[in-house]
Amino acid sequence: MTLRLIKDVMNISARLCQPLITQKLAFHNTPSVAAWEPNKTESGPTRWLENNKKIYPPQEPGEEPRPAFVCHQRENIKYSPKKMWYIACLVRGMSVDEAIKQLKFVTKKGAKDVREVIEEAKALAVQEHNVEFASNLWVAESFSGKGMVIKGLRRHARGRRGLIRYSYCHYFVRLEEGKPPKKYYASAPKEPHEMLEDWMTHMRRRKVFNSI
Amino acid sequence: MALRTALANASSRLLNEHISGVVRAPLLNAQFVRHRKTKHWLPKWKQLRRLKVIPVKLPELGKKPSDLTEEEMRSRMKEQGLVPPRPWMEHQHFISSSGDIFEPYVPPEGDGKVSPISAQGAKQNLVFLEKKSRTMLAVRKIRQYDEDFDGPEFCKSATDIYIKMHECMAANDKETLINYITERAYPEVVHNIDNKTLRWKYLKDIELPRIVHARNTEVITPDNVFAQVTVRFHTQQTLAIYDRFGRLMHGSEILAKDVLEYVVFEKHLSNQYGLWRVHAKIIPTWLPPKDNTKLTYRKVFETVVDPNVVPHDDATDKTAEKTPN
Numbered sequence: 001m002t003l004r005l006i007k008d009v010m011n012i013s014a015r016l017c018q019p020l021i022t023q024k025l026a027f028h029n030t031p032s033v034a035a036w037e038p039n040k041t042e043s044g045p046t047r048w049l050e051n052n053k054k055i056y057p058p059q060e061p062g063e064e065p066r067p068a069f070v071c072h073q074r075e076n077i078k079y080s081p082k083k084m085w086y087i088a089c090l091v092r093g094m095s096v097d098e099a100i101k102q103l104k105f106v107t108k109k110g111a112k113d114v115r116e117v118i119e120e121a122k123a124l125a126v127q128e129h130n131v132e133f134a135s136n137l138w139v140a141e142s143f144s145g146k147g148m149v150i151k152g153l154r155r156h157a158r159g160r161r162g163l164i165r166y167s168y169c170h171y172f173v174r175l176e177e178g179k180p181p182k183k184y185y186a187s188a189p190k191e192p193h194e195m196l197e198d199w200m201t202h203m204r205r206r207k208v209f210n211s212i
Numbered sequence: 213m214a215l216r217t218a219l220a221n222a223s224s225r226l227l228n229e230h231i232s233g234v235v236r237a238p239l240l241n242a243q244f245v246r247h248r249k250t251k252h253w254l255p256k257w258k259q260l261r262r263l264k265v266i267p268v269k270l271p272e273l274g275k276k277p278s279d280l281t282e283e284e285m286r287s288r289m290k291e292q293g294l295v296p297p298r299p300w301m302e303h304q305h306f307i308s309s310s311g312d313i314f315e316p317y318v319p320p321e322g323d324g325k326v327s328p329i330s331a332q333g334a335k336q337n338l339v340f341l342e343k344k345s346r347t348m349l350a351v352r353k354i355r356q357y358d359e360d361f362d363g364p365e366f367c368k369s370a371t372d373i374y375i376k377m378h379e380c381m382a383a384n385d386k387e388t389l390i391n392y393i394t395e396r397a398y399p400e401v402v403h404n405i406d407n408k409t410l411r412w413k414y415l416k417d418i419e420l421p422r423i424v425h426a427r428n429t430e431v432i433t434p435d436n437v438f439a440q441v442t443v444r445f446h447t448q449q450t451l452a453i454y455d456r457f458g459r460l461m462h463g464s465e466i467l468a469k470d471v472l473e474y475v476v477f478e479k480h481l482s483n484q485y486g487l488w489r490v491h492a493k494i495i496p497t498w499l500p501p502k503d504n505t506k507l508t509y510r511k512v513f514e515t516v517v518d519p520n521v522v523p524h525d526d527a528t529d530k531t532a533e534k535t536p537n
Contacts, residue, residue, distance in 0.1 A: 053407075054456075055407060055408075055409060055456050056456065056457050056458040057409070057458050058409050058411065058452070058454040058458045058460070059454075059458040059459060059460075061460075065457075065459045066457040066458055066459060067457070068455075068456070068457050068459075069457075074274070075273070075274075076273030076274050077274050078270070078272075078273070078274060113274075128407070129407075129455075129456060130455040130456065130457070130459070130461065130507075132507050132508055133508065147273075148273070150268060150270060150271075152265070152266060152267075152268040153265075153266045154264055154265050154266065155264045155265075155266070156264075164265065164268075166268065166270055168273060168274075
């Protein structure tokens with residue numbers, strides 16, 4: 001009976017041209033190296049590291065040297081991208097050493113990953129991107145991205161169910177050579193003398209109607 | 213939850229003590245802990261709450277394969293039903309070029325700086341003539357396969373190959389490069405030109421290039437002949453190397469430098485379509501060491517551990533102490 005059933009299944013599968021049952025134990029068409037190679041379809045972003053491959057044209061002798069930068073990332077961290085955002089924001093515009101020091105005191109799970117990524121990027125800058133002093137770098141960009149989300153279920157009362165989202169995230173960082181800027185965001189609050197200047201220019205530019 | 217009950221007990225105890233008049237000082241060191249209110253306070257429901265969640269096996273995506281231990285890898289492969297990979301004992305081998313320089317040319321000391329009229333220069337020329345016989349034999353062997361082979365003519369084409377090779381390097385054209393260099397030289401040439409811009413210019417010959425050395429060898433069968441010819445180039449060139457950001461790393465575009473090089477060219481004579489290609493450069497032993505890089509770098513100090521010194525808290529010491537008792 002069972003044999004017949006299997007035969008029927010095989011027949012159907014042959015007709016559909018897609019084998020429903022495949023022999024797995026004796027036949028390996030996947031290279032066994034794939035056992036420890038990460039699955040390409042699951043791996044995350046690819047574009048961020050492309051920035052590291054761009055080669056800029058040579059500069060003239062008198063020109064100001066272009067600051068070196070290095071992009072680095074870590075994919076598929078088991079952490080929420082939303083929670084990671086807070087940590088990513090914290091280190092923006094800091095010098096590398098300051099960022100690493102601050103991250104040591106952040107009691108969040110993602111802080112460990114962020115610190116490791118920044119440390120890796122710092123080492124990479126010296127090894128591969130012709131940066132002379134590792135400490136002469138600052139965090140120019142730092143952000144998190146959404147990775148894979150695996151959905152789990154949770155029982156609720158009255159036969160209902162709840163969805164649990166097991167989210168993964170990516171963390172991206174770009175370190176740039178030089179001293180960090182005084183203000184990272186353009187919208188940072190202005191100094192009193194700047195405010196005064198703004199007010200003065202505003203006052204002088206105003207139009208007094210019906211005047212000369 | 214356990215913490216919460218413990219805290220509740222402690223606080224009630226403290227309250228009792230307070231009432232009884234034991235503790236009068238304010239609790240300065242007390243830390244206030246916020247608890248979420250969505251869970252039942254009684255720990256007996258904890259188990260049931262846990263059972264509500266249907267367990268999902270999450271992939272460990274952040275874990276690199278290189279971090280896994282051998283045992284972890286084995287169990288993981290067993291899970292997936294994979295056979296361990298065969299240890300591949302093979303590696304690439306090119307038969308269109310030899311893997312080494314046979315009987316490499318030894319350049320005379322101070323070549324390019326010593327005048328041929330001086331005593332040392334005259335001596336060098338004499339030594340060169342003495343050693344010429346084997347070179348002549350090798351050239352004769354080359355002529356058996358390549359009838360048109362002629363010294364000055366060859367030097368002209370060698371210069372051409374030399375220039376084209378450097379131009380391909382500067383243009384980062386790895387596809388064309390293999391037409392001008394052998395497979396042995398390829399990794400040496402390509403190494404360290406990634407992410408860089410080269411500006412190379414060949415200005416002029418200071419001396420005409422000349423063949424200083426020629427050798428041939430048979431590999432496996434007597435018909436399979438490789439020939440190697442060493443050509444001495446004394447030229448003027450400019451070289452500037454820029455990093456990925458266009459900043460000058462080495463050299464200059466306007467500073468011409470005299471370059472003396474012994475370049476080994478190789479040809480697979482038995483191959484009808486064989487080409488003369490750059491095989492290696494001979495670096496003389498008398499060459500003074502090059503200056504260090506201008507970049508600051510961190511010097512790694514190796515900690516020297518003396519094996520004779522036994523640390524104080526060693527396990528053997530403890531046992532030695534215990535034995536008399």
